[in-house]
Amino acid sequence: MVTETTTRISINERIRLAMDGLQVSATEWNVIIPDGFTIEKATDLLAKKALENMDEANPNWTFVASRLLLQSLYHQAATNRGYDEKIMYGDFYHLLDILTQKGIYTPNLLEKYSKEDIDFLAEKINPDHDLTFTYLGLYTLANRYLATDHNKRIYELPQERWMVIAMHLMQDENPTKRLELVVEAYWALSNLYMTVATPTLANAGKTHGQLSSCFIDTVDDSLQSIYDSNTDIAKLSKNGGGIGVYMGKIRARGSSIKGFKGMSSGVVPWIKQLNNTAVSVDQLGTRKGAIAVYLDVWHKDIESFLDLKLNNGDDRMRAHDIFTGVCLPDLFMEQVEARGDWYLFDPHEVREVMGFSLEDYYDEEKGSGSFREKYAECVKNDQLSKRKVPAIDIMKRIMKSQLESGTPFMFYRDEVNRQNSNNHNGIIYCSNLCTEITQNQSPTEFLEEHTNEFGYLIKKYKPGDFVVCNLSSINLGKAVTDDVLERLIKIQVRMLDNVIDINTLPIMQTQMTNQKYRAIGLGTFGWHHLLAKKNISWESGEAVDFADKLYEKIAFLTIKSSMELCAEKGSYPVFSGSKWSTGAYFDEKGYTSEEWKELKTQVMENGMRNGYLMAVAPNSTTAMIAGSTASIDPVFKPFYHEEKKDFKIPTTAPELDHHTYNIYRRSAYIVDQRWSVKQNAARQKHIDQSISFNFYVPNTIRASVLLDLHLQAWKEGLKTTYYVRSTSNDVEECEWCQS
Numbered sequence: 001m002v003t004e005t006t007t008r009i010s011i012n013e014r015i016r017l018a019m020d021g022l023q024v025s026a027t028e029w030n031v032i033i034p035d036g037f038t039i040e041k042a043t044d045l046l047a048k049k050a051l052e053n054m055d056e057a058n059p060n061w062t063f064v065a066s067r068l069l070l071q072s073l074y075h076q077a078a079t080n081r082g083y084d085e086k087i088m089y090g091d092f093y094h095l096l097d098i099l100t101q102k103g104i105y106t107p108n109l110l111e112k113y114s115k116e117d118i119d120f121l122a123e124k125i126n127p128d129h130d131l132t133f134t135y136l137g138l139y140t141l142a143n144r145y146l147a148t149d150h151n152k153r154i155y156e157l158p159q160e161r162w163m164v165i166a167m168h169l170m171q172d173e174n175p176t177k178r179l180e181l182v183v184e185a186y187w188a189l190s191n192l193y194m195t196v197a198t199p200t201l202a203n204a205g206k207t208h209g210q211l212s213s214c215f216i217d218t219v220d221d222s223l224q225s226i227y228d229s230n231t232d233i234a235k236l237s238k239n240g241g242g243i244g245v246y247m248g249k250i251r252a253r254g255s256s257i258k259g260f261k262g263m264s265s266g267v268v269p270w271i272k273q274l275n276n277t278a279v280s281v282d283q284l285g286t287r288k289g290a291i292a293v294y295l296d297v298w299h300k301d302i303e304s305f306l307d308l309k310l311n312n313g314d315d316r317m318r319a320h321d322i323f324t325g326v327c328l329p330d331l332f333m334e335q336v337e338a339r340g341d342w343y344l345f346d347p348h349e350v351r352e353v354m355g356f357s358l359e360d361y362y363d364e365e366k367g368s369g370s371f372r373e374k375y376a377e378c379v380k381n382d383q384l385s386k387r388k389v390p391a392i393d394i395m396k397r398i399m400k401s402q403l404e405s406g407t408p409f410m411f412y413r414d415e416v417n418r419q420n421s422n423n424h425n426g427i428i429y430c431s432n433l434c435t436e437i438t439q440n441q442s443p444t445e446f447l448e449e450h451t452n453e454f455g456y457l458i459k460k461y462k463p464g465d466f467v468v469c470n471l472s473s474i475n476l477g478k479a480v481t482d483d484v485l486e487r488l489i490k491i492q493v494r495m496l497d498n499v500i501d502i503n504t505l506p507i508m509q510t511q512m513t514n515q516k517y518r519a520i521g522l523g524t525f526g527w528h529h530l531l532a533k534k535n536i537s538w539e540s541g542e543a544v545d546f547a548d549k550l551y552e553k554i555a556f557l558t559i560k561s562s563m564e565l566c567a568e569k570g571s572y573p574v575f576s577g578s579k580w581s582t583g584a585y586f587d588e589k590g591y592t593s594e595e596w597k598e599l600k601t602q603v604m605e606n607g608m609r610n611g612y613l614m615a616v617a618p619n620s621t622t623a624m625i626a627g628s629t630a631s632i633d634p635v636f637k638p639f640y641h642e643e644k645k646d647f648k649i650p651t652t653a654p655e656l657d658h659h660t661y662n663i664y665r666r667s668a669y670i671v672d673q674r675w676s677v678k679q680n681a682a683r684q685k686h687i688d689q690s691i692s693f694n695f696y697v698p699n700t701i702r703a704s705v706l707l708d709l710h711l712q713a714w715k716e717g718l719k720t721t722y723y724v725r726s727t728s729n730d731v732e733e734c735e736w737c738q739s
Contacts, residue, residue, distance in 0.1 A: 011042050018050070018067035024060045025053065043072045051135060051650050056639045056661070059652040065135035073142055076154040088130075089157060092122035096164075099156070102149050106207050109164070112171045117179060121167065124183050125159045129190045133158070134627040136642055136649045141625050143646070145201050162189040164205035165196060169498045184491040193479045193488050195525075195622035197471040199240050200499065209240055211503045213521075213617065214432040215510060216244040216467035219270075220443035221251055221348055226270050228444065232466075233274065233291065234281040235506040242290040242433035244467075245274065246441060248327060248359045251348030252300035264348075266301045268317055271308065275319035292323040294411060294430035296359055297332050297394060298375070300344045300387060306397045309405035325409035326398060327430055330363050331372045333412075333714045335391035336707075342391035343379050353384045360427060362417040371414065399706050402724035403699055409435045410721040412714055419719065421585050421688050422517065422611050424577035432469055435720040436615040436692045439467045439519050444509055466509035470499045471521040473619045477529030477628045477654060480550065486557055489522070493561035496520035497569075497609055518572040521615030521689060522558050524551075526628035528635050532653065532660035538634060539666065539675040548682040555614060555686040556599065562609045563602055571607030580608045589685065615689035618722070628654050631692055632680065634671050638664040668696040669727055673709055681716035690719040699726040 011033060031049050033042045050065040071085075078085035081095060093115055099105040113121075133141070138158070147156035147164070156164070166185035173181050188194050195201070203209030215236050219229045233243050251257075253266030271293050278291045295305045306326070308319045335342050350358050356374060363369025378384055398408060409431070416428050416438045426440030442464035449459040472492055479488050500514050527547075528538070536543050579585035586600040620630040624642070629635050635653045638661060642651045653664040673695055680693050695709060706724070713721055 011039070011046065014039075014043055014068060014071050015046065017071065018046075018064045022060050022063055024064060025058050039075060040072045043068050047072075047135065054639075054650045054652065056652060056656060059639075059656045062134045062136070062650075062652070063131070066133050066138045067131065069135060069138050069142065070130055070133075073138075073146075073154055073157060077157050080149070080153050080155055088127045089125060089159065092125065092160065092163070093118045095155060095160060099147055099149070103207055104147050104149065104155075105164070105205055106168070108171055109167055109205060113167060120179060121163060121182060121186075124186060125163055126190060127159060129192075130158050132192060132627065133625075134651075134654075136651050137625045137627045139647065139649065140621065144621075145625075147206065159190055161201075162186055165189060165200065168204040169200075169495045169502065172498065172501065181491070181494065184487075185495055188488055188491050188495075191478070192475055192626040192628075193482070193484055194472055194474050194492055195619065195626050196495070197469075197473075197617070197619075198621055200472070201622065201625075202240070210505055211470070211499045212241065212468050212505065212510075212514075213471045214242040214244065214434060214437060214469035215507075216246070216430065216432050216437065216439070216441060216469075218246045218429060218441045218443040218464055218466075219250060220445060221249045221351075222446070224446040225443055226250070228446065230273060230277055232507050232509075234277050236510075237277065237281045237291070239506055243292070244325070244430060244432035244437070245291060245293045246327075246430040247271065247293055248296040248299055248429060249347055249357070249443065252346040253304070254300075255346045255348045266304070267295060267299070268301065268304050268308070268319075271305075271322060272319050275322045278321050290323070290433050292325050292407075292409065292431075292433040294325040294327055294409075296327045296347075296413075297329070298343065298345055298358065300346045302326070302344060302394065303389075303397060306394075306401050306408065309401055309407055311404065323409070323433065324401070324407045325411055325430060325435070327359075327411045327413045328714070329371050329375075330366065330412075330414045330714075331375060332391060332394075333711065336395045337711060339390065339392055341388050342394060343375075344387040344389065345378055345384065349384060350378060353381065354378060359429060362427070363414040364418065366414075369414070395707065395710075396703065399703060399710075399724075403697075403701075403706075403726050406723040406725060409723070410710065410713070411435070412719055415714075415717055416690070416719045419588070419688070421579040422574065423579070425574045426465060431690060431720050432467070434618050434692045435722045436523070436617050436690045437467060437469045437521060438615075438689045438719060439517060439612050440465045441467055463509045463512055465513045465516070466507060468505070468510050468514045468519065469521050469615070469617075470496050470503075470514075470519065471523060471615065471617050471619075472496055473523040473525050473617065473622065473631075474554070475526050475623075475626045475628050476524050476550075477526035477533060478626075480530055481533055485553065489554065489557040490561045490564075492522060493520065493558060493610070493613075494565060496522060497562075497565060516573055517611035518609060519612035520562075520610050521617065522554075522613060523616040523619065523631075524554070525619045525623040525626070525631050526654075527632040528629040528664070529654045532663040533655065535659065535663065537663060537666070538671050538679075543675070544678045544682050547679045548685070551683040551686040555688075556596070558613050559603065559608075560599055562613060563599070563606055566607045566609040569609060572609060572611045574611065575607050578608075578611065580604075580611075585688075612689055614687045616683075616687065616691040618692040632683070633694055634666070634668045634676070634696070635664050637667050668725075669698065671696070673697065674712060677709065677712050677716060677718070680713075680718055684718055692722045693718065693720070694722045695724045697724060697726050701726070 047065040047068040050061045054061040074088050075085045081090045083090035166182045170181045197213040200211040247267050250267050251264045255264035257263040361371040361374045363371045428438050429441050444464040445462040447460040505511050623630040638653045642649050
């Protein structure tokens with residue numbers, strides 16, 4: 001404890017430092033510091049007072065509050081590490097040494113980098129970059145991601161977190177250029193030009209946890225596969241992964257088992273089992289597991305599946321803690337639009353009677369292809385039991401569930417597979433928890449079990465493609481306006497590629513799939529932020545054209561960076577026969593400029609390091625840390641309160657002033673969603689995977705308007721859509737949603 005006098009002296013100095021150089025409205029700091037308060041408590045009190053002064057006209061108070069929080073972090077780190085807080089950052093080598101001894105940091109940092117290396121990197125740490133954090137960003141970083149000891153005491157500071165991440169991701173690079181690459185990665189992170197995915201942000205440099213964001217499993221139609229998958233999903237959930245699960249191969253309710261008809265209870269009981277796994281096996285003790293289950297719209301259990309998240313009805317047929325996604329072929333959407341009939345089948349019976357699996361086909365061209373041919377064969381075959389329903393009735397159930405629960409997510413399977421750059425080596429059945437990942441999938445098959453001469457039980461499996469998402473995102477609001485994309489994407493692709501080799505995953509199939517495709521997901525956030533800085537209205541052709549040109553540039557630089565990395569480190573193993581190797585990827589995109597033609601030739605000759613490259617994730621948490629807007633979404637409001645389980649913090653749109661306000665004023669529930677679809681279609685052309693794309697609608701939206709949005713998204717070539725986020729509040733200026 002400190003005395004009231006010394007607290008006042010210290011606090012006055014902290015107030016002066018916090019307000020230095022910032023344009024904020026004059027205010028009295030009428031805060032009474034109780035006797036015996038620690039400096040940290042007093043500073044926290046002042047930070048809350050600063051936040052009370054925030055509104056649309058006074059956004060800079062967030063930086064006053066952030067600086068006060070910074071000073072508290074400097075004080076705590078200095079106390080715990082034993083140095084004078086006035087120097088802000090203590091000895092970096094000492095930090096690595098002490099947290100390695102405590103079992104927090106991996107020994108690799110000290111084993112792979114010499115003291116001279118570490119001292120060199122310490123010189124590159126720039127405390128001035130701490131001043132760019134908003135209060136919300138710094139609070140989130142400090143409370144969730146900075147390394148602490150086992151008693152949750154602060155040791156690591158923000159710039160040290162960026163440097164440790166950079167060191168961890170570059171640890172196995174050639175020693176002759178490793179330090180240069182670490183400095184480049186630190187430059188990208190510390191300037192907030194990019195963010196790494198949340199698992200990488202939390203776990204890089206530490207002894208526990210993995211670095212990847214999401215996984216996608218494919219469940220085969222057998223008891224062995226169902227329970228093996230549940231075990232695998234539990235292990236991934238324990239380590240902090242979000243899971244997508246394709247269950248379209250599992251037989252429907254009433255299907256036969258071993259020839260006995262009517263025995264199967266369908267997919268719902270197995271989904272409820274996953275629901276229990278999500279609740280009981282939480283993510284590192286911090287939150288419930290997150291699992292999205294996908295089912296084909298032609299599956300006989302689709303109606304009960306679409307009711308899983310509803311709040312009424314038989315609770316024994318509900319699974320409130322999982323998320324749902326529906327896999328939609330073009331033919332279904334055509335039937336919805338034409339108000340035609342739709343047939344539901346049991347996938348097990350299709351395999352038995354027809355000799356093929358309907359889910360293994362897709363339409364190779366718009367309006368024609370092998371899926372609709374196989375579907376028509378199933379409809380015509382009298383030996384196959386089927387149920388006929390109006391397609392629009394299924395769509396109504398989809399939209400009812402979306403307005404009540406936000407799900408199901410939409411997965412347009414034909415478009416996804418037509419655009420699959422590795423369709424020579426598999427098929428894509430569904431997406432992940434956040435709908436931005438589209439990669440080849442296949443179930444792991446159990447083959448046999450036996451004992452060996454030592455009495456050990458040996459089980460043999462044929463491993464499937466168990467998808468892994470390795471993500472990071474460009475901060476468009478900073479990187480584009482500072483014109484650093486070329487330099488940034490080059491180091492960003494390398495960082496993502498290194499995640500694949502460094503990562504430790506608890507499931508063998510994920511490791512194997514990771515190495516097979518070397519898939520990465522380079523994404524973006526800060527789109528609305530960038531539009532505001534450029535003074536481009538969301539609801540405009542200019543915004544659509546800008547999205548088209550910008551994402552083409554990002555695609556070019558990402559493909560080029562992967563190709564150049566391939567020349568250095570080698571191609572992903574199944575490159576041969578891919579659309580990269582044949583040049584079909586470039587032809588299908590219509591890339592015909594001389595610059596693109598040259599890149600196409602280089603890729604065909606030299607190969608690609610990564611089989612999948614780009615994906616736009618929701619990244620709301622890392623966007624908060626970077627002080628920008630989430631993903632490609634509009635802001636919620638120009639001024640609002642960000643609420644989580646442990647805080648409620650006032651927040652304004654980034655760089656809010658009289659220049660940007662008018663762009664931000666057209667916020668999420670006001671902006672015409674039809675323009676959002678057009679923008680997304682423009683960027684989707686250039687992204688080889690998909691995009692987490694939300695619809696923001698009032699819950700009073702007419703069904704015909706929501707249907708038109710879905711039809712527009714499908715027709716304009718979107719691969720997936722994420723939540724339908726509906727609000728119960730009256731939405732001002734929402735002319736579009738009634739038209």
